[in-house]
Amino acid sequence: MNRDSVVDLRSDTVTRPTPAMRRAMAEAEVGDDVYSEDPTVNRLELRAAEIFEREAALFFPSGTMGNQAAIRVHTCPGQEVICEARAHILNYEMATMAAFSGCLARPLHAEDGILTWNLIAPHVRGRSTVRASTGLVELENTSNLAGGSVYPPEVADEICARAHELSLPVHLDGARIFNAAEALGKGVAEITRSFDSVMFCLSKGLGAPVGSMLIGNKAFISEARIVRKMLGGGMRQAGVLAAAGLVALEEGPGRLHVDHENARLLAEGLAEIPGIAIDPQKVVTNIVLFDVTGTGHTAAEICRRLAVSKVLTNPMGATTIRMVTHYDVDRAGCERALLALREVVSGSRTNAVA
Numbered sequence: 001m002n003r004d005s006v007v008d009l010r011s012d013t014v015t016r017p018t019p020a021m022r023r024a025m026a027e028a029e030v031g032d033d034v035y036s037e038d039p040t041v042n043r044l045e046l047r048a049a050e051i052f053e054r055e056a057a058l059f060f061p062s063g064t065m066g067n068q069a070a071i072r073v074h075t076c077p078g079q080e081v082i083c084e085a086r087a088h089i090l091n092y093e094m095a096t097m098a099a100f101s102g103c104l105a106r107p108l109h110a111e112d113g114i115l116t117w118n119l120i121a122p123h124v125r126g127r128s129t130v131r132a133s134t135g136l137v138e139l140e141n142t143s144n145l146a147g148g149s150v151y152p153p154e155v156a157d158e159i160c161a162r163a164h165e166l167s168l169p170v171h172l173d174g175a176r177i178f179n180a181a182e183a184l185g186k187g188v189a190e191i192t193r194s195f196d197s198v199m200f201c202l203s204k205g206l207g208a209p210v211g212s213m214l215i216g217n218k219a220f221i222s223e224a225r226i227v228r229k230m231l232g233g234g235m236r237q238a239g240v241l242a243a244a245g246l247v248a249l250e251e252g253p254g255r256l257h258v259d260h261e262n263a264r265l266l267a268e269g270l271a272e273i274p275g276i277a278i279d280p281q282k283v284v285t286n287i288v289l290f291d292v293t294g295t296g297h298t299a300a301e302i303c304r305r306l307a308v309s310k311v312l313t314n315p316m317g318a319t320t321i322r323m324v325t326h327y328d329v330d331r332a333g334c335e336r337a338l339l340a341l342r343e344v345v346s347g348s349r350t351n352a353v354a
């Protein structure tokens with residue numbers, strides 16, 4: 001299959017490096033990053049820390065490793081991590097917080113994936129001889145499985161302030177924090193300054209082929225460097241990857257509004273297709289979740305049929321499908337996806353009746 005004729009809406013992780021990234025990778029100055037001697041990695045870490053107005057940053061091969069290193073540094077074995085029920089750290093990171101950090105998740109359901117201090121407070125536990133104590137609060141912004149929803153900054157700030165009063169650290173899974181910043185019309189430093197640590201991905205909407213950053217103060221990042229090595233994430237001439245990451249960091253954020261416009265176009269088109277349930281007002285970033293119960297078919301069936309028309313999407317549950325916009329999908333691609341879905345659904349409805 002020629003990839004260029006495919007409309008790939010499965011995730012914003014599928015983007016391929018731009019020509020500028022490939023050039024930067026080819027020309028990258030490199031050294032051994034386990035010795036902290038890779039000048040390009042060092043430049044990326046300095047730049048990320050500067051953009052987030054923090055003391056230090058560390059380059060990771062993946063967002064999963066960045067999140068799990070943060071959990072390990074912030075917690076002790078036997079503690080609980082409070083997170084939203086749909087959190088990536090709980091559902092898509094291989095039970096690593098249990099296997100590697102010895103922690104249990106304390107998942108709480110929140111409307112649109114947005115926790116509040118009022119929801120969290122009753123579940124915070126101090127040290128006792130009966131129940132596990134809370135070691136960490138974790139928020140996800142944007143919330144992937146809640147459809148790219150965005151934390152109002154005052155809600156996140158209040159959670160951090162109240163947790164800090166109890167000496168509880170708060171980690172942000174900001175895999176798509178630049179999407180949140182774009183939706184809010186604010187800078188990433190402003191919307192993340194209350195958190196103890198922030199992970200963000202270079203390899204999603206920003207378009208780099210590989211890499212995520214963990215941000216925090218110097219003491220936290222020097223511990224995270226040790227944990228990264230434990231996880232096998234000490235990379236050698238990683239400057240070839242960091243070079244693409246630098247291009248992503250400088251050029252990626254400025255075009256995210258296009259992905260958001262395309263996601264809104266998809267949402268509004270989907271809302272007009274019989275049998276599909278979606279509230280387009282809730283689509284504020286680049287993730288579009290919709291329910292297909294009314295079509296009489298499962299999400300997996302619909303995704304399979306769409307793939308025949310070279311439109312790739314992900315079933316996220318029995319009746320839920322996710323589409324994610326990114327720089328490798330343009331407005332015409334989104335219109336093609338809507339057309340294909342309309343055909344699949346009208347075909348399925350006919351078949352369902354037959």
Ligand SMILES: Cc1ncc(COP(=O)(O)O)c(C=O)c1O
Pocket residue numbers: 013061062063064065067088089140142143144173175176201203212
């Ligand atoms: C919200 C969120 N956090 C973390 C990650 C992990 O990133 P990676 O795939 O680089 O491990 C993802 C990946 O999709 C994600 O959506």
